[in-house]
Amino acid sequence: MAWYDEAVFYHIYPLGLAGAPKQNDYGEPVHRLNTLLPWVDHIKEIGGSALYIGPLFESVGHGYETTDYKKLDSRLGTNEDLTAFVAYCHEQGIKVIFDGVFNHTGRDFFAFKDIQANRENSHYKDWYCNVNFWGNNEYNDGFSYDNWGGYNLLVKLNQKNPAVVDYICDVIRFWVSEFDVDGIRLDAADVLDFDFMKALRRTANEVKPDFWLMGEVIHGDYSRWVNGETLHSVTNYTLHKALYSGHNDHNYFEIAHTVRRLQNMGTLKLYNFVDNHDVERIYTKLTNKAHFAPVHVLLYTLPGVPSIYYGSEFGIEGRKEYGSDDSLRPALNIEDYKDSVKTNPCTALIAALGKVRQAVPALSYGSYDELMLTNRQFAYARDLDGTRVIVSVNNDDAPAGMHLAAGNCTAYIGALSGEKVSVQDGHINITQPANSGEIWVPDGTDLDVKPVKVVTKTESEAKTNTEDKAASETATDAKGNKEAEPKIESKESKDIVTATESADAKKNTTNTEKNISAANEVKDSAKDASAQAAADTPVDPETITVDWSKSPESMTVPELQAAILAKLAGNGPVDAQMKKTVTDNIWHDSLVNWLKSFR
The missing domain is CATH 3.90.400.10 (Oligo-1,6-glucosidase; Domain 2)
Incomplete structure (x- = not known):
């Protein structure tokens, strides 16, 4: 077991967070890195145990056009600043990995x-x-x-030139001796030479015990990169895409299928995330902002190593604009968020999840067992040494009942809500609140977590929803049927105020709520039946020639499947399991999002 197996990562893009100029004039150093020291305390407060920070070294612009691998970017300060920064992280029990731009x-x-x-x-x-x-x-x-x-x-x-290989390996040795770094995230690892990566792995094994190599890989069979000879981990873009689109589409099947496919690649400790410096913020991508909660419960409990991108724990927005990533990499002042763990439900949730992750080894090392799956509800277990931890999520706007196979204990405690449920006939019966998630741990588990608020709709959303619901009660279509439920618009999470329902309220779920849940189950069953009917007469995507001039939205399901398979083939061989995962996904919107996730 290494430190990274149970790490909770925090990701900082330092040039952006510190407010550095866009262009480097290679002038006198400005000690902006020192302004980030208070963020280290914040990382610890929200349960982080590792920091991925970069790019750091001298460059002319955004940081990925390195001009000196052995000198901190002068817009951030001096080498002495970086040495002191890493030392302070270590004093707080936080490991540090740098960006390695070696391609x-x-x-x-x-x-x-x-x-x-x-x-x-x-x-x-x-x-x-x-x-x-x-x-x-x-x-x-x-x-x-x-x-x-x-x-x-x-x-x-x-990278096939021995002189280049030797130089980069010496850079790694320098980073360890000079800064005491604990690992490296390899930029553009999906285009690095494999023999080059093997040389980096040999150097990693030499310089420091448990020195971690993680690579940026978008798609493909991750086991090509993650193994005993090359890297310890890669960025899990496959799960990243599934986590947001699976909620936007009310399609937990996509997330579950993704997890199964990743499990079939082997026992890989992948770097899980919901946003980073290259993709839009999770709070921006979610159609229903209330899904912030179940998304992050999944992030912290599914197999892999979770990571939070700076600022997203506050629920901030970030959208790509005019082809620029600047809005994804903003300058923030930690003083503006000093009370966020107490006042911001998003931050409180992330802090609670960080503490639970650190206190429950099964979430880092346990096996994965799917317990329940519908479009709108999903549950699974993480089992370790006879201890079962159960995770339940609900993306519906109404509470949902779940009957879940339990472990060898008499009762479970909701790590986030504090609710206690008894085990009866080997199962627990729970009511999962709307748009939420829970981590059920055996009663008696040592947790230092106070009940947190459910991240639900904002006040303005609730008002809009009430007005739309009233209108929909009288509105009918040409066939005399009520219109579909309205789309919910929302604001930033700082307006979120709805607190967690009490255990008594859950037990006394109204008949109206039960009827809503039943109606949704009927609706989803019909959707599944329709999808299954389509699946019963499948078209082999390998027989289709992809028309790349068409937009993803205008493609048919078989065309989208064919296009995704073609993209995957560009990253290596497509085996039977990979093809099955693609052809099993027969939801048009989900496939559109999947295809768009390739770059």
Whole structure:
């Protein structure tokens, strides 16, 4: 067991959080990194035990065009600042991993500058891929070269060159000796050379016990990267996509199928997240903001290592605008959120989940067993050494009853609500409140968690919903049927005020609520039946030629399946299980979101 097996990560993009200028003038260092020290205390307060921070090293702009791997970006401060920062994290019991941008460098990196100056006579002409002195580029270098993502600002390193491998391995050794870093997140790991990653793993094993290598990988068979020879973990973009679209579509089948497919890849400790510096904030992506709660209960309890991106624990918004990621990487002042654990239900929930995760080993090491699955309700167990922990989530706007197989104990306690339920005939019977989740632990589990508020609708949402409901009671369609329930609009989570229902209120669920739940079950059963009918006459997506000029929304289900399989094939072999996972998903909106998640 290593520290990262039970870690709760916090992710900081330092240039954004510290409010650094967009462009580096390579002038005198400005000690902005020191302003982030109070965030370390905040990380500890919300139950974090590890920090992923980066990019950190000298670059010209956003940080991923490195110009000096051994110097803290002057917009953030000096190497001494970084050494002190990591030391303070360690004093607070928090591990630290850096961004390792080893696939490419910036144009101001010393090796590239030497090629510009000496051309064919440069000792570094083979440090980059396909340097062609008969070509040219938009910078009028008089030569061309391979890049990352189509951007000549990011010059692709030749990872098959032993000199490059030795240099990068020496960088890792320097980071450990100089800063005492505990691990590295490898940028663009899905395009790194595998022999190169093996060399990095050998170096990781050499420099420090339990030194962690995690890679940025979007899609594919993650076991290609996560194994004893290459990386310890990769970014779980597959689950990231399922977590938000599974709630927006009221489709827990998508999440459950995703977990099964990941389980079939092997026992992998994947890096789980719901947002980061490259994708929109979870609070922005959720159609119903009340789903913030069940999404994060799943994040903290499904197999893998959970991570929170700075600011998202406050429920802030963040949307990509005009092709820029700036709004995803804002400058924040921790003083503006100093009481958030007490006053903001989103933050209180994240803090409670962090404490539960640290106190319940089954959530880090336990096996996974699916207990119940419908479109709107989902439950599973995490079993470890005879102890069963049960997780239940509900994405419906009404409470839902669940009958769940329990472990060898007489009663369970809701870790978030404090509710106690007895085990009867090997099961527990619970009523899961609307748009919520719970972690049921054996009675007697040592938890230092106070009951938290349910993150539900805002006051304005509740008012809108009441007005729309009144209107819908008289509105009918051409067939005389009542219209479908209205779409709920919402504001930021700072307006969320509805508290958790008491245990007595749950037991006395009104007949109206029960009728709503029953109606939803009928509706979802009909939806499932319709989907199953479509599945009974499937079209093999491998027989379809994808028309990439069509938008995902305009594609049919088989076309979407074919397009997703084509994208997966670009990351490696598509085995029978992967194909089955794609063809089993027959929900159009879910497939649209899946296809859009590829980049």
